[in-house]
Amino acid sequence: MDKEAQKQRSKLKRRERWSRIWGDGKQRWVFITFALAVVLGLLLYFVIPRAPGVNWGDQTSSTALTSTNTSGTYSTTPTNFDFSAEVALDFDARGSYIPTKLYDLEAIIYDLDTTVQIGTGKMDGSAKLPGRSITTVTMPLLFQMSFTNTSDTTYSDVIRSCTNSGNSFPLTLSFTYKISGVIGSKSAKLQSQDLTCPVTLSLSS
Template structure:
């Protein structure tokens, strides 16, 4: 079987021949013509479709611009008022900003505005209106071509609904506010809304902020909250003799009838504030002395508001007023303190018996709630005073 690769397409209708019939009964007999046409260059048929055809055959359309449907002019269509179009007369160009900057034409003089402006353009009526002929201005002359003003009449809205009337009542407003709060809370829980309308003030931010705030407060309180101090007592001489104004404010005496004694003294103590970062202030510091054997109170004293520095040992002297009354000289408490404070010359070996007592300190510190108390027991203390030789 021979293949002719340079032949034209077998579709003869494409090149202008009559379309063959596919009906076998109406298919005309083939003409007595050679079965093979002359060879022709396929590339030349693109530019010369009639090449290689026998004489008398119809010419084909070929590939040229004139063989297709004319779609119209190819250049841009003008005639829209372009300045460079000679077919159109030059006129006012349309300004898109005219309606926004009040530069456009005015068609109404409502409220006395725009009538004298150059942009005012009255609309002429071809004939008088029926209202002008029948209305209250019937006496006024009506001429064709009179000015017509454009007036916008607001449309009437619908009547109030029952729900709208309820929304205007106090109960309706309360319901709307409750519904708004409920919706706000739901949106806040879903993370769609933050506090005060700020989106990023959501639950996560509040949790981290509260955690950081509590940590900061804890750090600040760790340095600012005062700690309860510790006290040190002078073991050698816990009671000191009174001096200055305190010595002259209380008389020194031991009386047998009535049985009593009184004298001033100081309690010598030290305050340890090493655990405090800020100065410590005592709003109240009271001292009470009890006899160690009979547990009866023999002295009381207090110190006014006092501030001590931090991280130091500070010495304090609390003024004490020793005062005690008994029924007779056989009272054990009176006897013990009388013997401990007698003159050294009366004793055989020049040594007085020691006094024994319990010292209780009760204090109130600024920055701490309530009162604190500490106590100490002294078993070998010297009396802070010495009675004269002729004392009874």
């Protein structure tokens, strides 16, 4: 009987120690639920993708526009211009812990001074954005617009910038894009006075 009583007392003591540490059944469930919520919150923090920030390639606008090795032309009658280029963009995904995919990247190009549209851009396919890093993406641009006459300020701005090398080419690029795992389209806007025209336009005959 003494041994049996000792066993019972030992069992009761273990239960008491367990209860002091973990509480009763209801308290244990509260603790477990809270712990699971914390773990789930941490898990979601690390696995939910985030929309990246957008900047000029290499964080500078002066070299962001490059030529596509195709000639560009402009005309006075009719009044228009037509040339292509590429823009380098840095997508900052350092806020994400998992890789994501960039797709449906499009742009509308405006004259920075007159705010008139002078071109568009679209990236074919998609691009992988590794987490915790900055990825440079290149997007084709098409500068193509017609005007009433050569006195149009926007037309004059483009011709002045793109017929003489070294002249500034002030632009606004307005982007829309999608990120896998992120609901809806995202938008961004970049502006710069420091861009230079990547082509030298020639007068079409």
